[in-house]
Amino acid sequence: PTEQRLLGHTNPITLPSGRTVEVRANIASLVEAERTRAVGADGVGLFRTEMLLEQAGRLLSIAEQEEIYRDVLRKSSGPVIFRTFDIGADKPLAFLDMPSEPNPALGTRGMRLYRTHPTLFQDQLTALYRASEVAPMSIMFPMVTTTEDWDFCRDQAKRVASTVSSSPANDVSLGVMIEVPSLGFLVPELALHGAHFASLGTNDLSQYFFATDRESDASFHSGLALLRFIHAIAASARDVQLPLGVCGGLAADVPWAILFAAMGIYSLSVPLPSVQPIKAALSRHQEYEKLVAQAIQGAHDYARIMDLLKQEGP
């Protein structure tokens, strides 16, 4: 699996160094998939599939899911990353029987639920692999915390892939969200254990990094400590050649988008209305690539870097 295989972008930004950065869309429905072309997105970097269940108000059969996934692949402007169901905490599903826990954000959510609800996961994987006949696609797992979590998800996916009749005509890349801080220290293991790519989920990564509710105080969701942490994750991803993207809210924040580009992130995924503004900002700020890279390597003066990046305005 190479970065090349994941790209296939329609119109990525080329930086002065020659590296390209694609800007994809975060979506949650077929209607939004249909809008990716109009906004000029380089594909879909995050399809929040659990929203399909929320919209339906019930679980969807394998056939129902397969039809939607096929349509999403047909309608999207480029390659699609499907994030498997991320249920629990800020994304509860009233109709699903879930454990009642004192701290749901620290409890059974994301892939943790797949251990207690194996059919939910296997059915979704079956629908995804069947739909992969339409186009090459990627599957990404939420809330992976340990290497064992990753192995569990990967093994389930491989097992389902081998049972889907008429072996899938197209490649399916398997990746992982880095949104629990512990996983940020396991990038070499992820590469070694067969992850094809990873994507930083900065909403949850910030929440668990700063011990601050993602639903409340936004002022705690970035800062010097996070910059250093993400810079280290990006460096270890480069070391092991694991393609690293960003699909959390910080990808749509202009100064941070420029920082990510300077760190070697190959793909940003943002809400539909942010695709063009982020593309425009990355094109305008190209002259900052070297400067910012040096600033990040050096003193890590967060306030100074932010001032520099904000001077030109979004």
Ligand code: PEP
């Ligand atoms: C994230 O956590 O940053 C993310 C992109 O996923 P979600 O917001 O759906 O939890």
Ligand code: MG
């Ligand atoms: Mg998340």
